[in-house]
Amino acid sequence: MAELSSNFLYAAFILYLIATFLFGGSIKDKRGAEEKKQNKWAKLGIMITILGFASQIGYFNTRWIAAGHAPVSNLFEFTTFFGMMLVGAFILIYFLYKLPALGLFALPIALLIIAYASMFPTEISPLIPALQSDWLHIHVTTAAAGQSILAISFIAAIIYLVKSVDQSQSSKRTFWLEIIMYTLVSTIGFVIITSTFAAMDYKANFDWVDKHDELAKQEFNLPALVGPHEGELTDTERFEPLVNMPAIINAKKLNTVIWSMGIGLVLYGLIRLISRKRVAALIKPIVKNVNLNLLDEISYRSVLIGFPIFTLGALIFAMIWAQVAWTRFWGWDPKEVWALVTWLFYAAFLHLRMSKGWQGEKSAWLAVIGFAIMIFNLIFVNLVIAGLHSYA
Amino acid sequence: MNEVKCDCGHVNPFGTKICSKCGMVLGNEKENKLIDMRYEGSARRSQTYKKTIIDKIWNFFSSVKVGVTLIVIALVASAIGTILPQEMYIPSTATPAEHYELEYGWFGKVYYELGFHNLYSSWWYLIIIGMLGISLLIASIDRFFPLYRSLKKQGVTRHDGFMKRQRIYGVTKLDEQDIDLEDVKKRLKKQRYHIREESGNILAEKGRFSRWGPYVNHIGLIIFLIGALLRSVPGMYIDKVLWLREGETKEIPGTNGEYYLQNNGFTLEVYDKENKEDEQYSAAIDKTGTIAKTYQSDVTLYEAQRETIPGEKVDLNKLKDFKIKVNEPLKHDHYALYQVDYKLDELSTMAFNLINKKTEENYGSLKVDLNNPQKKYELNKGYSVDLISYFPDFEFDEKGQPRTISKIPNNPAFIFKMYTPDKPDGEVSFVAIKETVEPLGENTYKMAFNGVETKDVTALTVRKDLTLWILFTGGIIFMVGVVQGSYWNHRRIWIKRKNEEILISGHTNKNWHGIKRDIKHAIESTSLCEPSDQLEEEKSSTKGEVLNG
Numbered sequence: 032m033a034e035l036s037s038n039f040l041y042a043a044f045i046l047y048l049i050a051t052f053l054f055g056g057s058i059k060d061k062r063g064a065e066e067k068k069q070n071k072w073a074k075l076g077i078m079i080t081i082l083g084f085a086s087q088i089g090y091f092n093t094r095w096i097a098a099g100h101a102p103v104s105n106l107f108e109f110t111t112f113f114g115m116m117l118v119g120a121f122i123l124i125y126f127l128y129k130l131p132a133l134g135l136f137a138l139p140i141a142l143l144i145i146a147y148a149s150m151f152p153t154e155i156s157p158l159i160p161a162l163q164s165d166w167l168h169i170h171v172t173t174a175a176a177g178q179s180i181l182a183i184s185f186i187a188a189i190i191y192l193v194k195s196v197d198q199s200q201s202s203k204r205t206f207w208l209e210i211i212m213y214t215l216v217s218t219i220g221f222v223i224i225t226s227t228f229a230a231m232d233y234k235a236n237f238d239w240v241d242k243h244d245e246l247a248k249q250e251f252n253l254p255a256l257v258g259p260h261e262g263e264l265t266d267t268e269r270f271e272p273l274v275n276m277p278a279i280i281n282a283k284k285l286n287t288v289i290w291s292m293g294i295g296l297v298l299y300g301l302i303r304l305i306s307r308k309r310v311a312a313l314i315k316p317i318v319k320n321v322n323l324n325l326l327d328e329i330s331y332r333s334v335l336i337g338f339p340i341f342t343l344g345a346l347i348f349a350m351i352w353a354q355v356a357w358t359r360f361w362g363w364d365p366k367e368v369w370a371l372v373t374w375l376f377y378a379a380f381l382h383l384r385m386s387k388g389w390q391g392e393k394s395a396w397l398a399v400i401g402f403a404i405m406i407f408n409l410i411f412v413n414l415v416i417a418g419l420h421s422y423a
Numbered sequence: 424m425n426e427v428k429c430d431c432g433h434v435n436p437f438g439t440k441i442c443s444k445c446g447m448v449l450g451n452e453k454e455n456k457l458i459d460m461r462y463e464g465s466a467r468r469s470q471t472y473k474k475t476i477i478d479k480i481w482n483f484f485s486s487v488k489v490g491v492t493l494i495v496i497a498l499v500a501s502a503i504g505t506i507l508p509q510e511m512y513i514p515s516t517a518t519p520a521e522h523y524e525l526e527y528g529w530f531g532k533v534y535y536e537l538g539f540h541n542l543y544s545s546w547w548y549l550i551i552i553g554m555l556g557i558s559l560l561i562a563s564i565d566r567f568f569p570l571y572r573s574l575k576k577q578g579v580t581r582h583d584g585f586m587k588r589q590r591i592y593g594v595t596k597l598d599e600q601d602i603d604l605e606d607v608k609k610r611l612k613k614q615r616y617h618i619r620e621e622s623g624n625i626l627a628e629k630g631r632f633s634r635w636g637p638y639v640n641h642i643g644l645i646i647f648l649i650g651a652l653l654r655s656v657p658g659m660y661i662d663k664v665l666w667l668r669e670g671e672t673k674e675i676p677g678t679n680g681e682y683y684l685q686n687n688g689f690t691l692e693v694y695d696k697e698n699k700e701d702e703q704y705s706a707a708i709d710k711t712g713t714i715a716k717t718y719q720s721d722v723t724l725y726e727a728q729r730e731t732i733p734g735e736k737v738d739l740n741k742l743k744d745f746k747i748k749v750n751e752p753l754k755h756d757h758y759a760l761y762q763v764d765y766k767l768d769e770l771s772t773m774a775f776n777l778i779n780k781k782t783e784e785n786y787g788s789l790k791v792d793l794n795n796p797q798k799k800y801e802l803n804k805g806y807s808v809d810l811i812s813y814f815p816d817f818e819f820d821e822k823g824q825p826r827t828i829s830k831i832p833n834n835p836a837f838i839f840k841m842y843t844p845d846k847p848d849g850e851v852s853f854v855a856i857k858e859t860v861e862p863l864g865e866n867t868y869k870m871a872f873n874g875v876e877t878k879d880v881t882a883l884t885v886r887k888d889l890t891l892w893i894l895f896t897g898g899i900i901f902m903v904g905v906v907q908g909s910y911w912n913h914r915r916i917w918i919k920r921k922n923e924e925i926l927i928s929g930h931t932n933k934n935w936h937g938i939k940r941d942i943k944h945a946i947e948s949t950s951l952c953e954p955s956d957q958l959e960e961e962k963s964s965t966k967g968e969v970l971n972g
Contacts, residue, residue: 033703097703128936156707157694160718160749160762242526279528324959328936335909335933342905347898356750358761358884359662360894363543364512365505375498382491385461412505 032097033155039090040111044145046083047118047138050076054134058317073131080134081122087115098155101168105156106413109171110148113409116172116179117141120333124183128329132321137186143218150225166352173344174370178405180337181377185402187330188395190318194326195392198312204392205309211399212310216302217295224290228253235269237262242278249283257286284414327391330398331384338377345370369408376401431582436569438471440464443573446585457957458588460930463577465569485565490558497551504542507534556648563641574631579621581917583926589917591929591938593954602925602949604918610945611916625918627945634932636908643901650893661887665760668769668794669878672725672739677885678758683725683739689765689879692717718762720747720881724755747883757887764882770832774873775854777802777841780866786843788873793832805844808870812838817855825853841868914938916945927954 057072069077091112094102102108121137158167189211196204235251239259249259258264258272259282276282299310306313349370350360361367380397383389389397427435433444440450441464448458458464469485472478483489507530513522519540523531538545586592595602604625608618616627654660661677665684672685694714696705701716708714725739745753753760774790787802793815800808814827817836825836836855843850846867853860854870914931916938927946931938935956943953 099703152707152710154706154710155703156711157701157704157714157716159715164750166750279526324956325936328934332934332936339902339905339909343902347902350894350898354891355752358752358759358763358886360891362511363504363509368501368505372498372502375494375501379491379494379498382487382494386487 032093036090036093036097037153039086039093040145043083043087043090043115044142046079046086047142047145050079050083051135051138051142053079054131054138055317057131058135058320069129069131073129073134076131076134077122077125080118080125080138084115084118084122087111087118091115094155100158100163101171102155103168103171103175104158104162105152107148107151107153109175110151110409111145112172113175113179114141114144114148116175117144117182120176120179120183120337121186123180123336124329124333127332128325130321130325130329132190132318133183133186133329135317136190137183140182140186140215143215143222146222147218150222150229161356164352164356166348166355170344170348170352173340173348175344177337177339177341177344178373180333181341181405182337182402184330184333184337184398187326187333188398190321191323191326191330191392191395192399193311193315194318194321195323195395196311198309198315205311207396208311209309213295213299216299216310217291220294220296220298221287221291224253224294225287234266236265238265239263239282240278251283251286253286253290255282255286256289257282259283281415323391327394330395331390334377334380334398334401338381341377342374346374365412366408369404369412373401373404373408376404431578433576433578436466438466439573440466441573441585442582443576444578445580445582446578447582448584448588456588457590458585460589462566462570463573465573467565467569469565481561481565484554484558484561487562490555490562493551493555493558497548497555500542500548500551503539507531507540509542510540513540552648556645559641559644563638567635567638570634574634577626579619579626579917580624581626581919581928583919583921586917586919586926586928589928589930590935590958591927591942591954591956593927593952595925595927595950595952597923597925599923602951604925604949606948607918607945607951610947611941614941614944616914616916616941623920625916627916627918628914630911630913633908633911634913636904636906636911638904639907640901640904643897643899643904645897646900647894647897650890650897653890653893654888659889661758661885663885664763665883665885666766666880667720667722667883668771668880671794674727675758675760675885677887680727680737682742682755682758683727683737684760684883685723685725686881687721687723687744689881690717690719690721691715691765691767691879692719718749718765720762720883721745722747722753722760724753747881752886757889759886761884761886762881763884766880766882768877769880770835770875771878772876773835774875775839775870776873777806777808777843777868778871780869786868791835791837793835807842809840809842809849810837811840811851814855837870839870841866841870843868912937914941916942925951927951929954 053072053076057070057076059072091102094108098104103112117137118141121133121141125133192204192208192211196202196208198205229252233252233254235255237249237251237255237259239247239249239262241247241260249262254270255262255264255272256270258275260276260278260280262272262275262282264271272282276285302310302313349367353362353367354360380394380401383397384394425437427437427439427442427449429435429442429445429447429449431442431445431447433442435442435449441448441458441460443463443465448464467485468478469482473482507523507527510519513519519535523535523540525531527534534540542548604623608625608627611625611627612618614629616629619626619628663676665673665676667673667684667686669686669688672683674680675682675684692715694701694704694708694716696702696708701708704714721744723744724742726742728738728740742755747753747760747762749762752762770793772790772792774788776788777786778784779786786806789800789802789808791797791800791810791813796810796813798810800810802808812825814825814836815832815834816827816829817825817834818828820826825838834856836853839852839854840849841852850866850868851861851863852866852868852870853862854872859869912931912934914929914937916927916929919926927942929938929942939956946953
């Protein structure tokens with residue numbers, strides 16, 4: 032069952048990839064772009080997307096059966112689920128607005144998220160007592176659904192920015208847009224480097240001294256550019272760290288970040304060298320036919336649809352469950368606080384849109400920040416700030 | 424203050440920007456190409472009165488700008504509190520002042536000194552939240568009543584200036600052939616528009632109730648905040664911990680002696696890959712090691728008989744048996760008992776034999792209940808032992824005197840006095856684990872260790888929270904309001920006959936795509952011109968873009 036489940040996920044990944052190219056084709060096709068009706072490419076694209084989505088639901092259900100609980104209990108499972116919900120949210124918004132360009136951006140982001148998720152341990156893990164509750168799937172699925180609809184607002188915003196930011200001269204806006212592009216490329220870097228060394232079964236073991244002055248062991252799965260505090264490499268023929276970190280810093284995680292950003296920089300640099308253009312300028316022609324007002328509306332509408340669902344899942348259901356499992360509905364755990372921060376941010380977003388001058392590009396930048404906060408909560412709060420919600 | 428009388432005869436309150444009946448623009452908005460439709464141009468207190476100190480406070484809190492600023496401040500402050508763990512999450516044995524510096528260096532020290540280790544209960548954080556609450560209340564009052572009034576009084580026939588300054592506007596020239604609006608009306612009705620007519624002019628409106636969404640959700644939030652505030656009222660909220668050994672019965676703290684709880688046994692279960700039902704987890708178990716499956720306390724809840732005299736033993740009425748697990752608290756009469764912690768194998772009894780050191784002959788056994796020791800133990804005839812001193816958690820202090828660190832029998836030590844027929848005055852022996860001292864000279868007899876019994880201890884949190892239903896009500900009202908405001912839109916379409924022209928204009932509070940679609944459907948079968956989006960025209964004319972939306 033577990034194997035069947037991973038095959039379904041693999042199939043979904045391939046189908047999303049195909050659908051991305053189909054949406055690409057639909058934009059190239061002049062007939063589709065200028066008329067309001069969808070062209071054949073777009074119709075095929077959304078069909079394949081739905082097929083991929085169905086396949087991923089197949090993954091979800093079979094894994095649920097295999098594990099005996101909803102597969103949303105560790106970082107791999109949750110992040111994959113988030114990717115799936117993002118595709119679901121895209122399908123929903125697509126049928127509201129029929130904009131193929133949205134697919135061309137939403138699907139690659141979903142692919143990146145799923146690929147990123149697969150870099151984490153994928154074994155089926157049992158539930159600790161605190162997670163053994165029906166609220167697990169009620170809370171997590173609703174929260175992820177809300178987040179993914181909010182993420183569509185980010186995707187519409189990216190398209191908006193790619194189209195509206197003036198690429199003829201460099202400015203703050205081009206700089207930040209490139210930062211977003213570079214971040215996406217770095218995620219690809221992370222996936223490439225992690226899977227390459229995982230395929231080589233690379234292991235470098237260190238003896239090191241932790242911040243309580245105690246000896247500890249740590250296994251690196253990437254060549255250690257930075258080593259742990261007073262680290263001694265115990266394996267032979269492994270790369271010696273260039274520098275050791277102080278005990279307070281988690282050298283293994285920092286090392287992964289350095290590698291991802293480095294590979295990201297190489298990839299990004301190559302793109303810039305070959306194309307002699309900013310990445311955003313390179314993809315700008317793709318979106319030349321989309322209507323900025325429509326994108327702005329999709330972005331705003333996604334926040335309107337996503338915000339109540341997010342509130343219900345990430346705050347209200349979360350509080351009810353926390354009251355049952357942890358005796359209190361709110362405990363200022365970092366994950367809780369960052370859900371509140373996300374909620375406050377989108378509340379501010381909705382209030383700002385009422386006043387003049389916060390529509391269009393400014394609103395698009397806000398949607399980008401909102402997504403950054405959610406990703407920060409997903410990745411950074413789980414991996415770096417330890418708390419009750421840490422899964423990895 | 425003077426009221427404003429519009430040309431149409433309607434009297435509007437002072438400060439009104441758009442006549443609520445005919446929509447004529449009053450005041451100095453006339454120059455703008457499009458009118459600002461927010462709050463229907465009604466007279467809001469905050470926009471009208473700006474003199475006294477009360478006006479100023481009112482205007483401060485009713486401003487959206489101030490509201491957003493407060494939200495952003497709360498957001499940033501909340502985020503800062505997650506950089507390092509809050510005080511409640513550091514080990515309870517650590518002294519915060521030292522812990523932060525020790526663990527996080529100079530940054531931890533600064534963090535602690537600034538009080539960020541207790542950020543969420545700091546006075547300034549509470550002030551920000553309080554100000555947000557006031558802002559919610561005042562901003563809502565400032566907007567709701569004028570908006571309600573002007574939407575209630577709105578007329579059907581609108582002033583031309585109002586029509587043409589709407590974002591969606593179109594004119595159809597009749598050229599002597601008349602257009603029948605009956606079909607348009609029918610189609611609008613089909614789209615669930617509510618139609619009002621006045622001398623051939625039409626106002627089609629739907630989803631007005633979505634305009635109340637923000638105010639409803641603000642009320643929900645205010646109720647939630649009030650609930651959170653009420654927690655500090657005595658009696659509303661109880662948070663205690665009850666440590667209970669297996670077999671032990673204790674009063675449940677916080678219940679004023681009303682309820683007692685007995686621990687019939689504690690179970691800790693872990694996932695076992697040898698077990699058939701857990702075998703799918705074997706890879707994860709190999710990687711992580713032991714993973715807990717269940718924490719469970721089997722308990723019996725008792726109610727104390729009323730009117731007992733203090734000091735007298737209470738009679739207990741059994742209420743129910745229950746298995747408390749994580750996620751399955753025992754609930755009774757507003758109280759809830761949660762499984763939160765445990766301790767396995769705490770020493771419970773310790774047994775000794777009184778023997779002759781030389782012959783090793785046994786003169787009887789005794790068993791000390793480490794949580795409730797006796798003073799005297801009678802052994803074989805003529806033999807007895809007094810327990811002179813008992814140290815449940817023993818250590819030597821600086822002066823070399825024995826003392827106990829806590830009441831928990833982690834490391835018990837005893838001073839026994841052994842009475843035997845040949846030593847009628849008794850011999851004193853100090854007995855600790857793996858250690859016997861004879862402080863008053865060589866003894867003939869000794870207390871020989873004869874085994875221990877252990878018991879598991881469970882920790883339960885006792886919780887009463889009478890504010891929960893208030894918070895829950897607030898949460899539900901918030902959800903209703905936010906759904907009402909987000910998933911419905913207030914759309915209005917005005918159709919006006921004017922000589923040889925038919926004017927159509929439309930307004931929605933959001934989702935312009937939707938209202939355009941509605942209008943298109945409504946006029947499809949007629950020769951009416953589809954009204955255009957004046958905002959898009961403006962943009963495309965300035966930027967010269969080809970738009971296809």
